[in-house]
Amino acid sequence: MEAVTLADLDDLAVGAAILGTGGGGDPYIGKLVARAAIAEHGPVQLVPLDQANDDWQVLSCGAMGAPTILIEKLPQGEEMDQAVAAWERCTGRAVDALIPFEAGGVNSTAPLALAARRKLPVLDADGMGRAFPRLEMETFNAYGVPACPVAVADEKGNVSIVETGDAAQAEWIARGLTIRMGGQSYIANYGMDGRTAKRVSVPGTVSLAIEIGRVVSGAKRRRERPVEALVSYFATTHYEAAALIGSGKVTDIARREVNGWSVGTVRIETFDKEDADIEVTIQNENLSATQGGRVLAVVPDLISILDRDTGAAISTERLRYGQRVDLLAVRVPEIMRTPEALALFGPKAFGLDHPYVPLGMAKDD
Amino acid sequence: MEAVTLADLDDLAVGAAILGTGGGGDPYIGKLVARAAIAEHGPVQLVPLDQANDDWQVLSCGAMGAPTILIEKLPQGEEMDQAVAAWERCTGRAVDALIPFEAGGVNSTAPLALAARRKLPVLDADGMGRAFPRLEMETFNAYGVPACPVAVADEKGNVSIVETGDAAQAEWIARGLTIRMGGQSYIANYGMDGRTAKRVSVPGTVSLAIEIGRVVSGAKRRRERPVEALVSYFATTHYEAAALIGSGKVTDIARREVNGWSVGTVRIETFDKEDADIEVTIQNENLSATQGGRVLAVVPDLISILDRDTGAAISTERLRYGQRVDLLAVRVPEIMRTPEALALFGPKAFGLDHPYVPLGMAKDD
Structure with missing residues (x-):
């Protein structure tokens, strides 16, 4: 794949929602923004990570905020341009290529609009390999790339540049700015050269x-169950393993806005009435799926709640009582399972007590 | 006066508290920081406003936050240096002279520490002619100087640069950062050349x-009442008019933290029991003094609550039941009474219904 064209955007949005594991913001909104830009400026060059030029100035970008707010506070379209321009102004460096900081949700599609307008290539990679709720939860950070300067922009033309000692402080300050900007902002951060990008990014996402x-x-065309096709497909990728961990009906959703995030739990009554309910915990993204005390899957592995019929991932802000769903879990690649990575986005980083056992790697599996 | 020396700091702190009109942060804290720097690096050159070089890069700086927080979250001492350095880095311009953005409280003294360390002159002027609670409430803003970029720094080394369309938006974003930084930050803003500074600043403060x-x-040495000496003194300055508007005992204080400010009211029972109580409204600073519905003084004129014996101004965060006080009101200079200035910091800007009548200029005075 050498470019992202208009014809790819529908598929990208569907895939981004699944990699978003419930979060990352509604990919439909990012798709609309990207579609307008690609229709006007043409396809976006997609560069395989290992073909990035070592000397390129690479910059990651995406949207920050609560997904519940994104669907009510739509982007004007050029917020990201302003964040990237502010980053360039402040560092005095010109960007040669963009990389999404997140694979999933609005952040797979939103950088494409800017790339189309600026004729910048996009690296086929990202810094999360999925969606995560905090900007320090990046492989970029795990492997030593400073997050700062972080540029934060909103739809009113307000821009702020954040310089802090570490990525967690940058998250704290940038999240504060995002809240002040109405709960949704657009950011550019983790500037690095192409050589570094190859070492610290999750490829191919x-x-x-x-x-x-x-x-x-x-x-869907073949009238097969999408979740089964997905389980087979993931086994052929560098994500290697996936499983259908449950099917049922959404019976309870407890979800609220806390400190700029959507947090809560979802209860799924399984179709097999003898099984216990499945409970999914959420912080913007789906963090864990448990059943009667047993951990079915846990962060950083992906947990996506799919519409049983269409295979579309249902994001946390669109979960409703009565939805009939399949739960897909996917093991993340090795680069996301090292001690450095797990310290940033393993179960403990989210306050979960479960140890991380990669999907399909438990002793009794 | 050509320099600010160690010997001036005690007087400066006393005067800054009176110009602070209850706000601006405790000048004692700024004095400690300035004293350490001047002891090490020598006196700070003080340049009369009309002698500023037209081509100088002038930058204003000071502390931002709730005064109640400043007295518990003491500065490390070099926060302002970081804000100014970040402003220089981001604009690519080197600062030739500093100007306090506020006359009063911590902000009369705090810039001196940085000036001593960097051997920078300080202009004998400021942008408020007193203390005000918001960064758009500046003569700089009234007469067309953009507030941005605004650099915001904290004691942990976090720095942020804010770019917005107007000063009120900059206030909103910088206040959000300040809250996120623990309620107290140090900022640099309103960069301008010397020629502009002469036009837009309150001189001599x-x-x-x-x-x-x-x-x-x-x-105090002569065992006279300080407030009476002050009334006589102000008549000889460009502030022209001052008055003792009441004396009494503090009987009630309602004060709380709202959106990063200290707001509330103070009730003063006059010694002459036949007079009604005086009520002073507060937003960081003292905004109005009324007695039985009659306005004694109102913002932008200065209202300072002085300890009756020592003449020391009592800041809003140090007001206590039972304090015996004199209320001093001072008319502000012409540059602060134009329609452009009053639109930013007249009574209406604070939600007060009283029209602004400059002290001593009412028809029945």
């Missing part, structure tokens, strides 16, 4: 999202 | 603060 979308639409 | 301190200590 833009094309992966598009392929995931194709698998879902292919299954 | 650093030396005025020092002189006010001398008047108070002189009165």
